[in-house]
Amino acid sequence: MNDAEEVSQLDYSQDVGDNGAYYTVDEALSAAGFGKFQFLVLAYAGLGAVVDAMEVMILSFIGPSVKSVWGLSSAQESLITTVVFAGMLVGAYFWGIVADNCGRRKGLLSVAVVTTVTAFLSAFSPNYISLLVLRMLVGTGLAGGPVYSSWFLEFVPPGNRGLWMVIFSTFWTVGTVLEALLAWIIMPKLGWRWLLGLSSVPCFATLAFYGWTIESPRYLCTKGRVKDAYNVLKKVAAVNQTELPFGMLVCDNVPEANEELLSRHRNKFANYKAAFSSLFPLFSSRLIRTTLLVWVVYFGNSFLYYGVILLTSELSSGEARCISTTPNLNDDYSLYRDTFITSLAELPGLVLSAVLVDKAGRKMSLVLMYGAGFLFLLPLVIHEHEFLTTVLLFGARMCFIGTFTVAGIYCPEIYPTSVRTTGVGVASAVGRIAGMICPVVAVQFISGCEMTAAILLFEAVAIVSGVGALLFPLETKGRKLTDIVSS
Secondary structure, eight states, X not given: OOHHHHHHHHHHXXXXXXXXXXXXXXHHHHHHOSSHHHHXXXXXXXXXXXXXXXXXXXXXXXXXXXXXXXTOOHHHHHHHHHHHHHHHHHHHHHHHHHHHHHOHHHHHHXXXXXXXXXXXXXXXXXXXXXXXXXXXXXXXXXXXXXHHHHHHHTTSOSTTHHHHHHHHHHXXXXXXXXXXXXXXXXXXXXXXXXXXXXXXXXXXXXXXXXXXXXXXXXXXXXXXOHHHHHXXXXXXXXXXXXXXXXXXXXXXXXXXXXXXXXXXXXXXXHHHHHHTOTTGGGGSTTTHHHHHHHHHHHHHHHHHHHHHHHHHXXXXXXXXXXXXXXXXXXXXXXXXXXXXXXXXXXXXXXXHHHHHHTTTOHHHHHHHHHHHHHHHHGGGGSOOOHHHHHHHHHHHHHHHHHHHHHHHHHHHHHSOGGGHHHHHHHHHHHHHHHHHHHHIIIIIIHHTTOHXXXXXXXXXXXXXXXXXXXXXXXXXXXXXOOSSXXX
């Protein structure tokens, strides 16, 4: 902390006075309520989720098209998807470090720049190799998705946090439905390059509206910038036309946590070193069990969710002629129609999540939806008619977007602010490994007429993920967010 910041913090202490009354960030947010300010934050964070969904969903369409145009093999086609998840794997931990050590706003800007530039340029890829490189860089940018969700979460009062995080997740669904609809309109007439170019438009919007963003008060509080956190909370209350509680803002409900404000110097090398050791607290005695189980669930979510998407694409694009029962299954119209229909499954999936998450709790919601998804996939072990296959994939996708959503609520809630985006980022990185493996299963197994083996693998992943969720040590429903890792 420099001298100017120290003076600023001391001015804050003099302004509010030490009257013996204290309040935490959670109490301040509860007093300010969920109002216009949070809706603006939700709009920007939601825009980031739309971008992520569109850029991931597009993989269902450009793979078969590029394969046909450039004469690629099935392995080369699946690599187009795999490199995106490889980029996500690289970026997930990196963006967590940036957001936890440099601030949420800098994280948001960095993510927006990388995603926008590479997504747009990929539409002009002259050959297969350049397309792979650019899409991998897009994946690196998309790995910053947890920065958007963590940033929004840190402005939400604790009372209805689960419901609002489900509402935030609807933006992902909007992105998937929008991309499926855009592909249905664009691909038959204009081709994959136009689809890539037009799909990058929301990316430019994240840059255009970046000026509206504001730093998270939780982040500011953990960095000892209590006056700045107080000013942000005061702005939240002003925009919502409410008042903050009487007293002095403190971190983590203890006044002693603010003793750092009076420190004269901070070791810059220690801060630099901390940026690269953010992973260590995740393996502390308090968090290691949670961390490992979260990884199991995130791996399962990515494998199952993207597996259902790729199953829909592969079964509808003519790759699985050996199990086709009707000619209609092999035309392009069937691909866009079936993908659009199964994308709509995310809407009831989110409604189901909203109903369960604050009633049954996070853990039981995950277990119930993994079980239902298991049942929807089970009949696909044997070859089914096209209509029944679409219905079953619809149901499975409904359940797995639900598990994705609830896990996305649980993970940021269970980690303290000091390691929140790192924890979520690393968990997302583990999910990206599943995303890298999944195309091999969906494309190679099905094109090789091994549908039964693919489905049984998905079923096994669903079982393991459900057990992992059941073993979570804590239920976070109604639990206040913490700011530091306690011993």
